[in-house]
Amino acid sequence: MMNQLKRYLYRFSIKQKMIVAFLTVSLLGVSIIAVSAQFYYTKATTQDFYNIARGSSASLNHQIDRYFKQLIQSTSAVIAGPLPSIGGVFQPNREAGAIQAWLSGDEPLTLPNRLVIEDALRRYITINYSEIESLVLLKENGEFISSNGQVKYRPEEPWLHLPVGKKTVVIPTYVSYPYQIPIVSLVIPVYSTENARIVGRLVVNLSLSEVKEIMGKTSIGKTGNFVIISSSDTIVYHPDASLLGKPLSETPLKRFRLSIPETMQKVDSLDYLTTFTKSDFTEWRILAVVPLQEMATGLNIATKSMLIVLVVLFLFVILFVPISTRLLMEPVVKLKKVMHEVEMGNLDVQVEHHPGKDELQSLNRSFRQMIGRLKELIDDVYRYELREMQFEVRQKDAMIKALQGQINPHFLYNTLDIIRSIAFLEEVPRIEKIAGNLAAFFRYTARLEQLEVTLREEIDHLRKYLEIIDIRFKQNFQSQVYVNEKFMDVRLVKLSLQPIVENAVKYAVEPMNGNAAILISAFDEGDDLILEVADNGPGIPLDKLKDLRRSLAQVGEQQAAGHYAARDSLGLANVHARLVLHYGDRYGVSIESFPARGTIVSIRIPDRKVISDNES
Amino acid sequence: MYHILVAEDEPWIRNSVVEMVNRIGDGTITVSEVTNGEEAWALIQEVWPTVLITDIMMPKLDGLSLIQKIHEHEIPMMYIIISGYDNFQYAQKAIRYGVTEYLLKPVDMEQLKEALNRSEQNMGNLNEISTYMNKFQKSLDDIGEVAPQVINRKISNLVDSVLKLKYINPAVRTNLLRIFEWKLNGMMKEVSPGHSIPTIPPGAEDGAILRYFNQLADVVIMHYAEQSKQNTNHIAKRVCDYIHTHYRKDISLTEMAQYANMSISYFCAWFKKYTGRTLVQYIQEVRIEKAKQLLLETQLKNYEIAEQVGFATQPYFTRVFKSTVGVSPNMFRKQMG
Numbered sequence: 001m002m003n004q005l006k007r008y009l010y011r012f013s014i015k016q017k018m019i020v021a022f023l024t025v026s027l028l029g030v031s032i033i034a035v036s037a038q039f040y041y042t043k044a045t046t047q048d049f050y051n052i053a054r055g056s057s058a059s060l061n062h063q064i065d066r067y068f069k070q071l072i073q074s075t076s077a078v079i080a081g082p083l084p085s086i087g088g089v090f091q092p093n094r095e096a097g098a099i100q101a102w103l104s105g106d107e108p109l110t111l112p113n114r115l116v117i118e119d120a121l122r123r124y125i126t127i128n129y130s131e132i133e134s135l136v137l138l139k140e141n142g143e144f145i146s147s148n149g150q151v152k153y154r155p156e157e158p159w160l161h162l163p164v165g166k167k168t169v170v171i172p173t174y175v176s177y178p179y180q181i182p183i184v185s186l187v188i189p190v191y192s193t194e195n196a197r198i199v200g201r202l203v204v205n206l207s208l209s210e211v212k213e214i215m216g217k218t219s220i221g222k223t224g225n226f227v228i229i230s231s232s233d234t235i236v237y238h239p240d241a242s243l244l245g246k247p248l249s250e251t252p253l254k255r256f257r258l259s260i261p262e263t264m265q266k267v268d269s270l271d272y273l274t275t276f277t278k279s280d281f282t283e284w285r286i287l288a289v290v291p292l293q294e295m296a297t298g299l300n301i302a303t304k305s306m307l308i309v310l311v312v313l314f315l316f317v318i319l320f321v322p323i324s325t326r327l328l329m330e331p332v333v334k335l336k337k338v339m340h341e342v343e344m345g346n347l348d349v350q351v352e353h354h355p356g357k358d359e360l361q362s363l364n365r366s367f368r369q370m371i372g373r374l375k376e377l378i379d380d381v382y383r384y385e386l387r388e389m390q391f392e393v394r395q396k397d398a399m400i401k402a403l404q405g406q407i408n409p410h411f412l413y414n415t416l417d418i419i420r421s422i423a424f425l426e427e428v429p430r431i432e433k434i435a436g437n438l439a440a441f442f443r444y445t446a447r448l449e450q451l452e453v454t455l456r457e458e459i460d461h462l463r464k465y466l467e468i469i470d471i472r473f474k475q476n477f478q479s480q481v482y483v484n485e486k487f488m489d490v491r492l493v494k495l496s497l498q499p500i501v502e503n504a505v506k507y508a509v510e511p512m513n514g515n516a517a518i519l520i521s522a523f524d525e526g527d528d529l530i531l532e533v534a535d536n537g538p539g540i541p542l543d544k545l546k547d548l549r550r551s552l553a554q555v556g557e558q559q560a561a562g563h564y565a566a567r568d569s570l571g572l573a574n575v576h577a578r579l580v581l582h583y584g585d586r587y588g589v590s591i592e593s594f595p596a597r598g599t600i601v602s603i604r605i606p607d608r609k610v611i612s613d614n615e616s
Numbered sequence: 617m618y619h620i621l622v623a624e625d626e627p628w629i630r631n632s633v634v635e636m637v638n639r640i641g642d643g644t645i646t647v648s649e650v651t652n653g654e655e656a657w658a659l660i661q662e663v664w665p666t667v668l669i670t671d672i673m674m675p676k677l678d679g680l681s682l683i684q685k686i687h688e689h690e691i692p693m694m695y696i697i698i699s700g701y702d703n704f705q706y707a708q709k710a711i712r713y714g715v716t717e718y719l720l721k722p723v724d725m726e727q728l729k730e731a732l733n734r735s736e737q738n739m740g741n742l743n744e745i746s747t748y749m750n751k752f753q754k755s756l757d758d759i760g761e762v763a764p765q766v767i768n769r770k771i772s773n774l775v776d777s778v779l780k781l782k783y784i785n786p787a788v789r790t791n792l793l794r795i796f797e798w799k800l801n802g803m804m805k806e807v808s809p810g811h812s813i814p815t816i817p818p819g820a821e822d823g824a825i826l827r828y829f830n831q832l833a834d835v836v837i838m839h840y841a842e843q844s845k846q847n848t849n850h851i852a853k854r855v856c857d858y859i860h861t862h863y864r865k866d867i868s869l870t871e872m873a874q875y876a877n878m879s880i881s882y883f884c885a886w887f888k889k890y891t892g893r894t895l896v897q898y899i900q901e902v903r904i905e906k907a908k909q910l911l912l913e914t915q916l917k918n919y920e921i922a923e924q925v926g927f928a929t930q931p932y933f934t935r936v937f938k939s940t941v942g943v944s945p946n947m948f949r950k951q952m953g
Binding site: 409410413414416417418419420421422424425426427435436439440443447 | 626628629631632633635636673700701702720721722723724725928929930931932
């Protein structure tokens, strides 16, 4: 697994890997910062929100409670009174004590009294709280007086059937009758001024204008708002007036979980922060709802700046990393080039090296030392081989000299000339001829400087050889050279024709006791010249012919591949090898044989009259 | 008719080459033979050959040095080198001395014939020079036998005729005069080492040149005549005796010069003056005389006689016999016996 990964990584250049690594590291860093910033910013923002919202909510609650309490207190005067005026002796106030009298008395309400009370109630409204929609006094027996006069209330009016209690009851928002405006009702117990017994209730039907006033001043965020929810989960106050009095379940707020304060919740793919405080008096909850986004402007800035940093970093990596990698990689690439040079066998390369702590520089230094050592070693080996070779050459030289001493050319030719001279003086022409030809034959063979000769020289040499063979086999042997004069100046590798004829003599003429013929001819074929040596000897058996051809092919391949296979004898293979070496593998010796009829050996050479390039 | 000198140390090869030249010339060529360069150099000054056929590897003085010497002395001559060495440096050196024929051993008669033909064609003035030289040499050879005045007149006439070549062939004239002077001076130094005659400046008048040569000839003739009369007779007799006893084996010029206690060149001149022949000619004559004797007195076969008298082979003997005596050995025996 690890290895696979490594292998995969080796496919890419170090530069690519460095870019990826740099990018990964920087992006990872930025991302971690972004995520943690998001997290902590959110947390801090949320906490801030909770603090502010709770404060605001509590303050609102307090204001509303105080408002209600003041209102309740201020009503007690009305309820107790109206009090008799000071100057009542002279001008008796009819109103004084009218409400108490009505509530604690048993007499049925007279119309004048009702009018007086109604008037008192109305006056109270006008003087004190204009936002009061109506005041309704309820007597225990069900009689009631409304500031609105003789109104027929609905039987389901929430305050109508409340049990009598000492506690003031706050009825959350509902739609009033008959004016159809959202109101809140306070149901205040009315005590008798004589015996403090509860004698009835005062219902204060309040329009929401003052609550609105209180609430309206406070807002949170752009769209965030405060909502008052009653203990029975109806909307007491909401900036959207159409929602007033509705149960929570019928409003958009139904999707929020509102049982626990200080929560962050996701509604309609938006994060919302909610919190509330509960009033002990009204048991209402003042709820603050704000989308997180609006609260978290700081977070947004942080996110934005994070993004900017990210982009800058990205650009930086993209721009800077290639430059820096190039700077870093340059010596590596140089070293790589140098190593490649060395690999190709050039040990004379210059390895730059600057002293310092850079690892690559020390690598350069090591490499340079290594090359130095390598050169020394190679030189050593070379010198050693040279010595070895020189030793061998000297040995061979000595041997050749010894052999030459054995066959001193001057001695040889002199002796042959003496033989020839005696034969001349004694008039034995055959000996004269053999001695002369043998000397010429040796001389031609021994002259090593020439690599290429003309066909004429080669044929002259061949004729001398054939004359010897002629004499050797007396009358039996026959030979003919049919070569057109126009081919005589073609150049060919020296000693390529005569050895073939010698071969024919060995395998065709000798076995037949000289009773055979050899025919040498030449013809051109395209740009090539073909020399044919034909004999009428016993021919070559098929299997031997195959072997022979295979060995020729092998020799040809070896020559073409540059391995010079040293051969001892000047056989067909040797001639073939030298021709292939000199002219290329298209040329050389080929062989055709017909059992009991003879053999034809062909030499293919380029039909050229100029010295070929290989001549040195 | 011209003269060829063969210088070769191998007797068989020398004989073969001489025989080849004889066959090629068929009586029109005179052949002399020597066994090394030193002998050749000495003989050249006596016989003035037109063509030199020489081997390269020879004792004492090798062929190329010999040619160099001839070249340096500006003696006009054609050269044919026969060598066992197929060596470029030799050939190059030879070409520098004007050698045009370089034959490889073994030498084929056809090749030699072609080479000689080519040389003959390129001879140019050589024949003319050769003729004058032969006349000059003949006059010198006569010293001691003919009256000094006669010899002096002959030489005077010869120089005069050479001087007349001024407008016809100035090159030949210059060449001949220089050789005459060199030859006479050489002879003078040998016979009278203390003597000297002031040389004439180049471009001197014909009369002055003629007088100068007359003076030289006078001194040489006078001293030569004195010396030859003195004490060389007994030496000549010893040399001839030696040849008469040792004719069977190869007798070289060097060997005989040593025997006579003379330098090779002096021996050459001396022997020729004394016997009227070169050493080889003399030996040949002795051999033929002995052969005649054997032919008449014994029943020995031709080849046996050839061997006994020192001829290399019977055909060679036969040919030499015929050319000297005029008939073949068999015919001689028939006629005389």
